Amino acid sequence: MRAVVQRVDWARVVVENDTVGAIDKGLLVLLGVTGDDSDRDVSWMAEKIVNLRIFEDENGKMNLSLRDVGGKALVVSQFTLYGDCRKGRRPSFVKAAEPAMAERLYESFMDAVKDLGVAVERGKFGAHMKVELCNDGPVTLIVDSKEVLGQ
Template sequence: MKVVLQRVSEASVTVNEEVVGKIGSGLMLLVGITHEDTVEDVQYLTDKIVNLRIFEDDEGKLNLSLLDVGGQILSISQFTLYGDCRKGRRPNFMGAAKPDVAEPLYEAFNEQLRQKGVQVETGIFGAMMDVQLINHGPVTLIIDSRQN
């Protein structure tokens, strides 16, 4: 699994001109799933994400986690994270898991985040979505469960 994590002061996702998910301060996650991903990848990433110290303390240092600051998460499924652009001019998405594999893992990912005490908003799996965010910092990280 790959996650592009952005620290935000706010974020929202719209489907068919309707806001389906919206958060204040926290993290906006683009979540990509590949064929080999398992529940172990979900567990690794959810633990890593909620405990990453990427929020400022009183001295302005990145010492606090999402759990420490009571932040929220906007989680967006993003198969294009597994786009391969090495050949030609059109990305190849063969590395992305098919929806019947990806959707249950994506749902498990979001549920595990909730079980850790985080409010999680989502888009709609497989839908065309418009995502808006204010990247605070900016802080943007890429976390890959295969590179842990």
């Protein structure tokens, strides 16, 4: 499982001119699922992201987590995070999970984040989305469960 995590002042997802998810201060999480991901990846990823100390404390140091600041998460499914661009000019997406599996783990991830005490907004799985945000910092991180869980 792979995520691009952006600290935001605000973010929203629009599908067919309708806002389907929006947050103020928090994290925009672009979440990609690969074919060998499991509930173990979901748990690790949710715990890691919710507890990342990337918000500033009273001294201007990145020392506070999403929970510490009472922020929300906006989670957007992003199969293109598993696009392989090493050969040719068109990315290959063979490492991205099949849609049914990806949607199940996407939903499980959002449930896990909620279980950790963070409010969650969402994109619309499988839809063509417009994502708007105001990146704060900017702070953008890539988190990959495979690099840590060694799968």
